[in-house]
Amino acid sequence: xxxxxxxxxxxxxxxxxxxxxxxxxxxxxxxxxxxxxxxxxxxxxxxxxxxxxxxxxxxxxxxxxxxxxxxxxxxxxxxxxxxxxxxxxxxxxxxxxxxxxxxxxxxxxxxxxxxxxxxxxxxxxxxxxxxxxxxxxxxxxxxxxxxxxx
Amino acid sequence: xxxxxxxxxxxxxxxxxxxxxxxxxxxxxxxxxxxxxxxxxxxxxxxxxxxxxxxxxxxxxxxxxxxxxxxxxxxxxxxxxxxxxxxxxxxxxxxxxxxxxxxxxxxxxxxxxxxxxxxxxxxxxxxxxxxxxxxxxxxxxxxxxxxxxx
Amino acid sequence: xxxxxxxxxxxxxxxxxxxxxxxxxxxxxxxxxxxxxxxxxxxxxxxxxxxxxxxxxxxxxxxxxxxxxxxxxxxxxxxxxxxxxxxxxxxxxxxxxxxxxxxxxxxxxxxxxxxxxxxxxxxxxxxxxxxxxxxxxxxxxxxxxxxxxx
Amino acid sequence: xxxxxxxxxxxxxxxxxxxxxxxxxxxxxxxxxxxxxxxxxxxxxxxxxxxxxxxxxxxxxxxxxxxxxxxxxxxxxxxxxxxxxxxxxxxxxxxxxxxxxxxxxxxxxxxxxxxxxxxxxxxxxxxxxxxxxxxxxxxxxxxxxxxxxx
Amino acid sequence: xxxxxxxxxxxxxxxxxxxxxxxxxxxxxxxxxxxxxxxxxxxxxxxxxxxxxxxxxxxxxxxxxxxxxxxxxxxxxxxxxxxxxxxxxxxxxxxxxxxxxxxxxxxxxxxxxxxxxxxxxxxxxxxxxxxxxxxxxxxxxxxxxxxxxx
Amino acid sequence: xxxxxxxxxxxxxxxxxxxxxxxxxxxxxxxxxxxxxxxxxxxxxxxxxxxxxxxxxxxxxxxxxxxxxxxxxxxxxxxxxxxxxxxxxxxxxxxxxxxxxxxxxxxxxxxxxxxxxxxxxxxxxxxxxxxxxxxxxxxxxxxxxxxxxx
Numbered sequence: 029x030x031x032x033x034x035x036x037x038x039x040x041x042x043x044x045x046x047x048x049x050x051x052x053x054x055x056x057x058x059x060x061x062x063x064x065x066x067x068x069x070x071x072x073x074x075x076x077x078x079x080x081x082x083x084x085x086x087x088x089x090x091x092x093x094x095x096x097x098x099x100x101x102x103x104x105x106x107x108x109x110x111x112x113x114x115x116x117x118x119x120x121x122x123x124x125x126x127x128x129x130x131x132x133x134x135x136x137x138x139x140x141x142x143x144x145x146x147x148x149x150x151x152x153x154x155x156x157x158x159x160x161x162x163x164x165x166x167x168x169x170x171x172x173x174x175x176x177x178x
Numbered sequence: 179x180x181x182x183x184x185x186x187x188x189x190x191x192x193x194x195x196x197x198x199x200x201x202x203x204x205x206x207x208x209x210x211x212x213x214x215x216x217x218x219x220x221x222x223x224x225x226x227x228x229x230x231x232x233x234x235x236x237x238x239x240x241x242x243x244x245x246x247x248x249x250x251x252x253x254x255x256x257x258x259x260x261x262x263x264x265x266x267x268x269x270x271x272x273x274x275x276x277x278x279x280x281x282x283x284x285x286x287x288x289x290x291x292x293x294x295x296x297x298x299x300x301x302x303x304x305x306x307x308x309x310x311x312x313x314x315x316x317x318x319x320x321x322x323x324x325x326x327x328x
Numbered sequence: 329x330x331x332x333x334x335x336x337x338x339x340x341x342x343x344x345x346x347x348x349x350x351x352x353x354x355x356x357x358x359x360x361x362x363x364x365x366x367x368x369x370x371x372x373x374x375x376x377x378x379x380x381x382x383x384x385x386x387x388x389x390x391x392x393x394x395x396x397x398x399x400x401x402x403x404x405x406x407x408x409x410x411x412x413x414x415x416x417x418x419x420x421x422x423x424x425x426x427x428x429x430x431x432x433x434x435x436x437x438x439x440x441x442x443x444x445x446x447x448x449x450x451x452x453x454x455x456x457x458x459x460x461x462x463x464x465x466x467x468x469x470x471x472x473x474x475x476x477x478x
Numbered sequence: 479x480x481x482x483x484x485x486x487x488x489x490x491x492x493x494x495x496x497x498x499x500x501x502x503x504x505x506x507x508x509x510x511x512x513x514x515x516x517x518x519x520x521x522x523x524x525x526x527x528x529x530x531x532x533x534x535x536x537x538x539x540x541x542x543x544x545x546x547x548x549x550x551x552x553x554x555x556x557x558x559x560x561x562x563x564x565x566x567x568x569x570x571x572x573x574x575x576x577x578x579x580x581x582x583x584x585x586x587x588x589x590x591x592x593x594x595x596x597x598x599x600x601x602x603x604x605x606x607x608x609x610x611x612x613x614x615x616x617x618x619x620x621x622x623x624x625x626x627x628x
Numbered sequence: 629x630x631x632x633x634x635x636x637x638x639x640x641x642x643x644x645x646x647x648x649x650x651x652x653x654x655x656x657x658x659x660x661x662x663x664x665x666x667x668x669x670x671x672x673x674x675x676x677x678x679x680x681x682x683x684x685x686x687x688x689x690x691x692x693x694x695x696x697x698x699x700x701x702x703x704x705x706x707x708x709x710x711x712x713x714x715x716x717x718x719x720x721x722x723x724x725x726x727x728x729x730x731x732x733x734x735x736x737x738x739x740x741x742x743x744x745x746x747x748x749x750x751x752x753x754x755x756x757x758x759x760x761x762x763x764x765x766x767x768x769x770x771x772x773x774x775x776x777x778x
Numbered sequence: 779x780x781x782x783x784x785x786x787x788x789x790x791x792x793x794x795x796x797x798x799x800x801x802x803x804x805x806x807x808x809x810x811x812x813x814x815x816x817x818x819x820x821x822x823x824x825x826x827x828x829x830x831x832x833x834x835x836x837x838x839x840x841x842x843x844x845x846x847x848x849x850x851x852x853x854x855x856x857x858x859x860x861x862x863x864x865x866x867x868x869x870x871x872x873x874x875x876x877x878x879x880x881x882x883x884x885x886x887x888x889x890x891x892x893x894x895x896x897x898x899x900x901x902x903x904x905x906x907x908x909x910x911x912x913x914x915x916x917x918x919x920x921x922x923x924x925x926x927x928x
Contacts, residue, residue, distance in 0.1 A: 055499055086493065097551070098551065108558075110585075111557065132499055133499075
């Protein structure tokens with residue numbers, strides 16, 4: 029298993045940005061998901077809160093969208109991409125808030141890091157808003173669920 | 179279960195920053211952890227890579243430290259805190275890279291969001307560097323492991 | 329009328345940050361307001377939208393809070409201040425959305441620029457969300473309504 | 479008047495970035511204006527200051543240009559656009575400084591928010607530099623004056 | 629020698645962004661270099677440190693890459709460019725660390741400022757990491773070594 | 779020569795932020811300088827430009843001040859400091875523009891990186907504005923000239 033495994037490393041093990049200059053500009057879409065696992069009481073409060081009047085999920089959605097747009101500042105070897113759109117959706121489940129994100133671009137490289145970053149920062153924002161009452165939350169299940177060209 | 183559950187919401191369900199003006203300036207420490215679950219071959223490559231010459235974990239460490247310092251830009255209702263220090267450590271385990279972070283401040287409010295943000299962004303950075311060879315990674319187990327005043 | 333009129337200019341007319349090193353750390357509060365003047369139909373839609381389920385005002389609130397925290401990056405000669413809190417409130421009036429902001433700090437210099445920046449960016453965000461249907465909006469009346477030490 | 483009024487809201491009232499992936503890349507121009515209304519003495523000082531040697535308007539111009547380039551970070555649902563240019567001009571009038579901005583891009587969506595943001599932040603910067611001597615300033619008249627494709 | 633000397637100034641001496649809207653999108657490459665001149669003992673320590681296990685140069689590399697991606701935020705009249713890649717290399721010489729950077733884009737304007745910014749910030753980062761033991765370092769020799777279209 | 783040479787590395791060669799939590803809050807000042815070496819014709823143009831009406835040096839001054847305030851975002855292991863003030867001065871010499879910067883804080887750690895960053899970014903900004911006519915400029919002589927507690 030050589031260093032060639034890592035596209036972000038050259039043959040001496042040094043970090044680099046992959047040169048995407050010769051890749052085609054193409055519509056690219058990536059979806060990710062993530063979960064904030066929390067206590068039943070927190071789920072209940074979120075459910076009551078989320079509909080109809082609360083700001084909790086709106087705040088988390090905006091945080092996720094803004095983070096996706098700044099992904100290249102957060103992840104050192106990511107390219108700056110003009111995003112066509114970012115969606116952040118929430119589903120309040122039995123023991124967690126599930127987050128589903130979609131990032132779209134028309135560019136030379138894919139947007140899974142943008143989708144994952146949106147999910148992570150949305151999750152952190154929910155955590156921040158619930159941490160006063162629920163000390164045992166965990167964020168997990170952050171993964172890419174789909175990646176395609178259109 | 180009323181809206182009062184959420185310290186970041188006022189009585190009408192509106193998001194707000196909690197006023198920390200009257201809290202004491204104090205040394206505050208928070209530790210968090212997180213995991214990048216990956217294939218055995220990826221763990222193996224990281225192990226070979228990490229020591230002695232590779233940049234993978236150094237890049238992720240810097241990404242985590244920088245993200246902790248910008249936590250207030252990412253998480254909308256977080257306060258801007260002058261961090262005394264941020265540590266990001268990695269442990270290559272059988273099926274995952276474990277990340278352990280520590281944030282310290284001398285300020286009016288705690289730093290668990292900074293520690294969690296460092297862990298999340300370090301995890302995303304590892305994901306980014308390994309994604310070319312491992313399509314099935316998941317980030318999880320992000321939680322606060324300790325929070326104290328000194 | 330000499331250049332001494334402008335505290336941000338030295339005697340040669342050169343821009344500078346005022347040295348606040350010897351000013352006392354004190355609790356300081358500033359309030360500002362601003363208006364997005366829009367068509368009656370837009371006001372009506374916002375009223376219907378704002379309560380109970382829409383995200384428009386929540387998005388603008390978050391944008392205002394985040395901008396206040398980054399005031400020192402936007403306004404070149406502003407000092408970086410740790411904000412104790414930022415509030416952004418909206419009032420849907422007959423021909424406008426009125427925005428009222430409050431910024432609080434415990435620091436060496438006042439926070440009226442933070443309050444004004446929050447009002448301005450909240451107004452721009454409302455403008456952005458309504459511009460598809462209302463081409464004649466104007467943002468105005470942005471001013472400091474109160475400034476005090478506590 | 480339904481939620482469909484707001485292009486940034488989906489049918490459930492949830493905020494979203496509009497997907498611009500299928501819009502044509504085109505040269506797009508937008509102009510905006512804004513005013514800092516101030517006391518006659520302040521206008522006089524600015525006039526003396528502005529020509530020939532002072533930095534006041536230069537600082538405000540740079541602040542406006544920089545803010546236009548970061549519009550997508552400030553306005554949550556704005557797209558990241560590569561600006562071809564941004565101009566910020568000032569006209570010292572009887573009771574105000576008038577600000578005129580022009581933003582140009584070759585992209586999939588318009589730049590009125592960039593032009594408005596440049597005007598707003600330039601106005602805030604002038605306010606900041608004059609606030610020591612003029613406590614009664616108001617920022618207003620911020621609106622789009624022209625929007626076209628070329 | 630007229631003001632026309634400066635492409636960033638109009639005929640009245642006012643700063644402006646050059647309008648690049650009508651320039652062709654093209655692959656553009658720029659290389660720069662810079663030096664951190666330091667004591668022999670520091671060079672020795674860096675040499676021992678750099679290989680095989682230390683993070684010093686990895687940290688400086690990441691800082692340089694990140695700064696290149698944010699060049700438009702740092703240099704007021706620079707355009708926002710989507711970088712295809714950024715390389716930052718280090719050579720430990722007798723009395724200095726030499727830094728060589730390469731920036732590549734496919735855009736309407738060149739990337740020498742991005743290459744120079746990467747070199748400058750990488751140099752500052754090395755300085756930061758060595759300053760505890762070497763009080764006499766100087767950063768210099770920052771210049772463009774190559775600029776071409778492909 | 780051990781790794782202990784580098785305060786930013788722990789005993790295993792891993793980068794870290796130094797914990798400044800137990801250092802005293804104190805007034806701290808640092809001065810730095812830097813040079814943009816350029817052709818005689820460029821010096822001449824700058825001299826004509828700088829006085830009385832041009833924006834070149836004003837733009838560079840603002841860029842330097844803004845960069846000093848964001849030093850902690852650029853230099854990965856730097857602490858976030860509330861700057862009391864930043865000054866950026868220019869001296870047009872025979873073969874160069876000399877830049878002199880002063881940063882002041884009341885904090886737990888020194889500000890030489892802020893002063894150096896201001897000098898570097900001011901120099902890059904001058905370079906950017908002159909590069910259309912002078913292809914042979916070099917930035918150098920960036921060093922700390924004074925560091926003290928008050």
